[in-house]
Amino acid sequence: MTMNLDAKIPEGPIQDKWDNYKQHAKLVNPNNKRKFKVIVVGTGLAGASAAATLAELGYQVEAFTFHDSPRRAHSIAAQGGINAAKNYHDDGDSVWRLFYDTQKGGDFRAREANVYRLAQVSVNIIDQMVAQGVPFAREYGGLLDNRSFGGAQVSRTFYARGQTGQQLLLGAYQQMARQVGLGNIKLWNRVELVDTVVADGRCVGIVTRDLLNGEFKSHGAHAVVLATGGYGNVFFLSTNAMNCNVTAAWRAHRAGAAFANPCYTQIHPTCIPQADDTQSKLTLMSESLRNDGRVWVPLKEGDNRPADQIPESERDYYLERLYPSFGNLAPRDISSRAAKRAVDSGRGVGPLKNGVYLDFAASIDRLGFNTVWERYSNLFEMYERITGEDPTKVPMRIYPASHYTMGGLWVDYELMTTVPGLYAAGEANFSDHGANRLGASALMQGLADGYFVLPATISNYLAPLLNTPVPSTDTPEFQASEQAARERFAGYVNNNGTKSPDHFHRELGKIIWEYCGMERTDAGLRTALDKLPPLYQEFKSDLRVTGGDTTVNQTLEKAGRVDDFFQLGMLMCRDALERKESCGGHFRAEYQDAEGEAQRDDDNFAHVAAWEWTGDPMAPALTKEELEFEALPLAKRSYK
Amino acid sequence: MSHHLQNLTLKIWRQDGPDDAGHFEMYRIDDISDEASFLEMLDVLNERLIEEGKSAIVFDHDCREGICGTCSLMIDGQAHGPQRGTATCQLHMRKFKSGDEIVVEPWRASAFPLIRDLMVDRSAFDRIIESGGFITAETGGAPDANIIPVPKTVADGAMDAAECIGCGACVAACPNGAANLFTAAKISHLNLLPQGQAERYRRVEAMVETMNDHFGSCTNHGECEAACPKNISIDFIAVMNQDFRKSKFKNRKKLSRTPNN
Numbered sequence: 001m002t003m004n005l006d007a008k009i010p011e012g013p014i015q016d017k018w019d020n021y022k023q024h025a026k027l028v029n030p031n032n033k034r035k036f037k038v039i040v041v042g043t044g045l046a047g048a049s050a051a052a053t054l055a056e057l058g059y060q061v062e063a064f065t066f067h068d069s070p071r072r073a074h075s076i077a078a079q080g081g082i083n084a085a086k087n088y089h090d091d092g093d094s095v096w097r098l099f100y101d102t103q104k105g106g107d108f109r110a111r112e113a114n115v116y117r118l119a120q121v122s123v124n125i126i127d128q129m130v131a132q133g134v135p136f137a138r139e140y141g142g143l144l145d146n147r148s149f150g151g152a153q154v155s156r157t158f159y160a161r162g163q164t165g166q167q168l169l170l171g172a173y174q175q176m177a178r179q180v181g182l183g184n185i186k187l188w189n190r191v192e193l194v195d196t197v198v199a200d201g202r203c204v205g206i207v208t209r210d211l212l213n214g215e216f217k218s219h220g221a222h223a224v225v226l227a228t229g230g231y232g233n234v235f236f237l238s239t240n241a242m243n244c245n246v247t248a249a250w251r252a253h254r255a256g257a258a259f260a261n262p263c264y265t266q267i268h269p270t271c272i273p274q275a276d277d278t279q280s281k282l283t284l285m286s287e288s289l290r291n292d293g294r295v296w297v298p299l300k301e302g303d304n305r306p307a308d309q310i311p312e313s314e315r316d317y318y319l320e321r322l323y324p325s326f327g328n329l330a331p332r333d334i335s336s337r338a339a340k341r342a343v344d345s346g347r348g349v350g351p352l353k354n355g356v357y358l359d360f361a362a363s364i365d366r367l368g369f370n371t372v373w374e375r376y377s378n379l380f381e382m383y384e385r386i387t388g389e390d391p392t393k394v395p396m397r398i399y400p401a402s403h404y405t406m407g408g409l410w411v412d413y414e415l416m417t418t419v420p421g422l423y424a425a426g427e428a429n430f431s432d433h434g435a436n437r438l439g440a441s442a443l444m445q446g447l448a449d450g451y452f453v454l455p456a457t458i459s460n461y462l463a464p465l466l467n468t469p470v471p472s473t474d475t476p477e478f479q480a481s482e483q484a485a486r487e488r489f490a491g492y493v494n495n496n497g498t499k500s501p502d503h504f505h506r507e508l509g510k511i512i513w514e515y516c517g518m519e520r521t522d523a524g525l526r527t528a529l530d531k532l533p534p535l536y537q538e539f540k541s542d543l544r545v546t547g548g549d550t551t552v553n554q555t556l557e558k559a560g561r562v563d564d565f566f567q568l569g570m571l572m573c574r575d576a577l578e579r580k581e582s583c584g585g586h587f588r589a590e591y592q593d594a595e596g597e598a599q600r601d602d603d604n605f606a607h608v609a610a611w612e613w614t615g616d617p618m619a620p621a622l623t624k625e626e627l628e629f630e631a632l633p634l635a636k637r638s639y640k
Numbered sequence: 641m642s643h644h645l646q647n648l649t650l651k652i653w654r655q656d657g658p659d660d661a662g663h664f665e666m667y668r669i670d671d672i673s674d675e676a677s678f679l680e681m682l683d684v685l686n687e688r689l690i691e692e693g694k695s696a697i698v699f700d701h702d703c704r705e706g707i708c709g710t711c712s713l714m715i716d717g718q719a720h721g722p723q724r725g726t727a728t729c730q731l732h733m734r735k736f737k738s739g740d741e742i743v744v745e746p747w748r749a750s751a752f753p754l755i756r757d758l759m760v761d762r763s764a765f766d767r768i769i770e771s772g773g774f775i776t777a778e779t780g781g782a783p784d785a786n787i788i789p790v791p792k793t794v795a796d797g798a799m800d801a802a803e804c805i806g807c808g809a810c811v812a813a814c815p816n817g818a819a820n821l822f823t824a825a826k827i828s829h830l831n832l833l834p835q836g837q838a839e840r841y842r843r844v845e846a847m848v849e850t851m852n853d854h855f856g857s858c859t860n861h862g863e864c865e866a867a868c869p870k871n872i873s874i875d876f877i878a879v880m881n882q883d884f885r886k887s888k889f890k891n892r893k894k895l896s897r898t899p900n901n
Contacts, residue, residue, distance in 0.1 A: 053779040068700065069766050071806055072708045088786060124782070131782035133775040133835045135799040142789025160799060166707055167802060174774035181770030189763065212755065241703040275675035276642060278684055281704050351642070382706065385723070385730045386677075451779050500690040502683070547695035551657060552756045555686075555696050 003258055003612055005625040008412045009113045014099075014631040018117045021413070022456055026463035033058035036462050037470045039206060039221040041193050041248055043070030045165075045443060046426025047227030048172035049450030055179035057455060062219065063176065063185050066192040066211060066243065066557075071173045074229060074241040075426075075446060078165025079286035079379065081147060081157035082129075082443040084122040089146060093154040095119045100632060102441060105151040105331055106406070106434020107584035107600065107637050109264070111608070111627060113413060114431045121452040122444050126158055128451060132171040136160050149439040150287050151331040151639070157440045162286055162378045168443055172450070191217075192557065193248045194485040196224060196255045196422060197477050203255075203422035204471035207481045209489065211557060214549045216482050218473035222465055223421045223458055226252055227450065230405035230427035232265065234565045234572065235517070236509020238402035239271055239284040245561040246568050249409050249428050257417035258610040258623065260410035260430035262568065263576035266437055266585045267518050268403030269335035272386055273355040282401040283386055285358070285379055287439040290328045292363035292372055293396065295319045295335070297356050301346035307357060307395045318342055326639040333436045333585045333598075334639060336400035340518050341596070343399065355397035364392065400518060404442060406433040406585065407575075410610045410625075414457035415449060418610075421461060425449035430608070435584025492559040493549045497542035501558040504539040508562070508569055511535070516573050521589045525577040529570065533618060536566045567617040574611075574620060581605045602634050642675040645733055649741040650685065652697060654757050662754070664743075674734040678721065679704060679711065681733055682744075698757040706730040706869060709805030712812070713758060714745040719809035719867040727807060727869035747812035751819065751854045762808045764854040765822060772846035773826045775836050788834050801828040803870045810864035810872075816856035821864035823851045824880035825872050831883055841887035848884050 010021040028036065036059050040051040043065040051063040067073065087093040098119035103112055130136065130144075136158050137145040146155040160167040179185040188208070194216070195207040205220040228248035232238040253259045270285045296317045298310055318338055323330040330338070339356045342348065349355050364372050369392065373380070383391050409417050409424035411431050416423050426446040433441065472478075515528035539562065547553040582591040582598035583605070591599045608625040648669045655662030672681050679701050686696040702710040706727040713728045715721035721731045736742065744758065752760040804825035811819050827844050830836035836843070858877065865874040 049779075056778045067702065067710065068762055069806065071766075072702055072710050074703060074708070076708050077703045077705050086785070126785045127782035128777070128779060130785040130788075131775070131777035131835060133777075133798070133830050133833050135795050135802050135829065135833065136785075138790055138792045138795040140792050142791050142795075143786050160802075163707065163803065166805075167799075170802065174769060175777070175779075177766065177769045178774045178776065180766075187766075189766075241705075241708060243702050276673040278673060278676050278680050280677070280680050280683055283705050381725075382730065385706075385726055385732065388732070388734055455779070498691065500687050502687055544690055544693070546690050546693055552698050552759060553695075554698055555690060 002623045014116045017113050025460040028459045028463050037221045038223045040225045042227035044073030044075035045446030046450040048176045049447050050225055050454045051185055052175040052179055053451055053455045055184035061185045064188045064191050074244050075169045076166045078443055079162045080288035081159035081164045081440040083156050083440040084126045085119055089155050091154045093156050101152050103632055105438040106436055108634050109583050110434030112631055118432050118448050121448045125447045129171050134167045134171045150329045151438040195481045196252045197481045198255050199477040202420045207485055216486050218478040220471035220473045225423045226428050227425040228428045232402045232405050234569050235402040235513050236506050237282050239282050247561050247564045250564040254613045256419045258410035258612055260608050260610045261407035262572040263586050264406035264435045266404040267336045267400040269339055269400045270398045271401035273399040293358040293360050295328050295358055297342045297347040323639045330639050339400055350397040355399045357395035358398045359395035406437055435586055492545045495543045497544045499542050501562045505562045512569050516576050519587050519589050520576050525573050528573045532570050570617045571620055575609055642673045645672045646670045646738045652744045658754055672733055676733045678731040679729050698759045700759050704729040709807035712747050716743050719813045720869050725871045747808050749811045749817035765806055768823055768847055768850045771850035772843040798829050798832045801825045801876050804872050809867040813863040813867035818858045819851050819855040820858040820877050823847055824876040828876040828879045841890040844883040845887040
């Protein structure tokens with residue numbers, strides 16, 4: 001079984017493709033837009049910006065969030081910044097360079113037409129957000145300030161203290177709230193998607209569960225946008241929020257949408273190391289800290305002296321040593337593996353020897369305490385709240401953790417999945433970051449998709465549907481879907497096993513982290529694929545969900561999400577096993593060069609692996625989208 | 641190295657639904673690492689309750705990094721617990737000691753109806769934002785971002801206000817259940833910036849009136865500032881009051897200029 005994967009890349013040189021697309025896309029007359037209903041699931045950067053913009057254009061929009069308010073979405077936790085090719089500092093930046101950096105950062109595993117468009121619209125995003133009152137950092141003259149981020153040799157990252165994600169999300173949320181107030185968006189809060197519904201080869205709507213009373217409800221629409229984030233919580237411990245989950249994307253996958261490159265997961269190098277067994281999540285320390293922090297471990301194994309008693313000559317600033325031209329700002333995957341090697345070699349620091357130092361002493365000497373404090377105060381304070389240590393006195397301890405997932409629902413140039421009428425935006429899709437995402441590019445992509453791409457592409461699909469009614473929910477497809485969801489959730493409640501959903505989530509996470517985390521091997525992935533089915537079986541037979549299904553029941557919500565994580569975990573390991581090369585975040589130990597760097601196999605793996613649901617999570621069907629490299633020739637990714 | 645807390649007594653508010661009677665329930669818990677966060681301690685308790693066949697305690701939480709504003713909890717009578725400038729999710733057990741009795745309650749305010757156990761409905765905050773907490777700038781027409789210089793002091797002042805996470809601690813801490821700090825923070829963020837001037841007085845009037853529809857009145861107790869996990873300054877309430885007073889003249893003047901008047 002193979003799917004038809006037409007990426008619908010527009011004609012022309014790469015600089016002209018997006019303009020060409022917009023010139024030829026079908027439009028819907030302003031007066032006709034109100035005849036179309038569009039559902040947007042998720043209210044993070046991509047969802048809120050899409051919902052707001054579609055409503056401004058005149059579509060009837062219904063927006064869904066499982067949070068109490070759209071403002072809670074996990075985009076809010078992004079700390080460091082957002083990239084844009086503004087070249088305000090005249091330091092050699094351009095759309096082309098941002099495109100180049102992103103494509104190289106992704107290890108040449110992204111579709112270059114999409115990446116180029118992302119770089120193009122990045123400049124509009126900053127204009128839009130400033131117009132909305134996002135209080136970006138400014139210089140004394142009042143112009144916008146920038147900082148530098150991993151994988152770039154220019155300063156193109158705009159930021160709002162260490163809370164850039166918060167400020168951007170609040171901007172998009174406020175724009176969306178305006179449309180809610182005007183009655184152009186119907187907002188559903190504390191409501192979770194449990195299925196997407198397909199009829200006659202088109203997506204016709206979704207089925208939801210009300211988290212307050214357990215009621216299932218069908219919603220018909222001409223088009224559905226999933227902006228539901230990534231699946232990093234499959235690892236159990238990650239920097240994702242506790243409620244981040246794969247359910248919406250996974251249910252769409254089961255309804256026919258291909259899932260692409262699930263093995264491309266990003267392990268972020270600068271997180272606070274795990275402190276004990278009851279830990280529920282890991283906390284990121286922004287990559288921006290690497291602008292002024294120096295990463296090091298003791299030169300000697302088992303050096304137990306406190307950091308300030310280890311002389312300079314006995315420290316290994318390994319990133320500066322190994323990657324002199326990028327130094328402490330080497331990209332995330334490379335920095336993460338270097339940290340893992342330092343710890344694995346017995347040179348880890350901290351009580352559990354599970355971290356490396358990120359040291360601000362040199363910057364404080366050079367710039368003064370106040371300058372460094374002003375740049376990172378909220379991060380320093382957060383670190384101290386969590387660890388009880390003051391990072392301006394004792395170096396920070398950091399270690400890599402699951403942070404972002406580049407894989408996701410396969411989408412074409414229009415961000416449409418393999419199901420017509422079903423779109424995926426932001427982290428939920430796979431499209432722009434290849435095998436590794438550069439810092440400050442997630443915010444950029446979420447807003448690019450929601451503000452500028454989807455509103456331009458969705459009309460191309462809707463225009464021919466003019467004067468077709470909003471799909472009825474009184475159909476066998478909706479009824480079957482609702483019934484299946486009802487039975488699934490009743491099944492969790494009536495299971496009467498002995499263990500909580502969290503117990504199984506933790507066990508699942510251990511397997512995925514061990515065998516499909518920072519470093520993967522053929523044997524390890526096979527072991528994972530042996531261990532997952534019996535654990536999943538145990539989940540089904542021994543799960544215990546207390547509390548009823550007609551009131552708020554967070555245990556029940558979690559059970560549904562863990563179920564989907566199990567199935568996704570199997571697909572991730574399968575994808576990682578099939579990709580017999582190392583690229584970006586996917587590092588297969590068998591495929592490395594003499595210096596331990598990732599070794600790609602462009603002859604056999606310069607493709608997107610798009611997986612189709614077959615009914616058995618252990619037996620997905622693979623279709624490949626061959627990537628074409630017309631604008632940028634394939635090159636080895638070196639940061640030396 | 642970490643050590644473990646023993647013999648903690650948790651006195652937790654349980655209530656099945658908005659119309660049911662609530663009560664305190666006592667739980668004893670041991671072996672909690674002082675590296676654990678307060679919510680991780682509740683996770684441990686919940687996992688035990690599930691294994692014992694009892695309903696888990698319902699509480700709102702999400703990012704656990706102190707930024708999403710989902711978590712709440714009155715801990716020993718203080719919104720977000722004893723540590724100043726810290727949301728519940730960032731409160732760690734090293735702030736407690738073995739043998740402590742800890743009282744855990746939901747936010748209590750008439751504008752935040754209780755949903756279950758420790759979970760309340762804060763959507764009245766969204767209504768305030770919907771009424772005017774935005775700058776009208778529809779997608780597409782924005783001028784270049786550097787066209788209006790914003791003095792650093794102004795941008796920093798707006799950012800100080802914009803840090804609000806919308807958790808509702810200010811309302812829960814206020815004896816009147818007032819939302820002045822939340823509302824003032826958003827008004828100040830937008831009204832201080834040049835981009836926010838066009839709607840400045842319309843915004844403040846609409847938001848204050850919506851606030852008054854849902855929440856109690858401010859009588860200058862200052863509890864809100866003390867409880868705020870982001871240390872938002874009560875000075876912003878003065879900014880709001882000043883603009884609100886002005887709005888009564890400014891908006892009237894505009895009204896008299898409309899063609900039909």
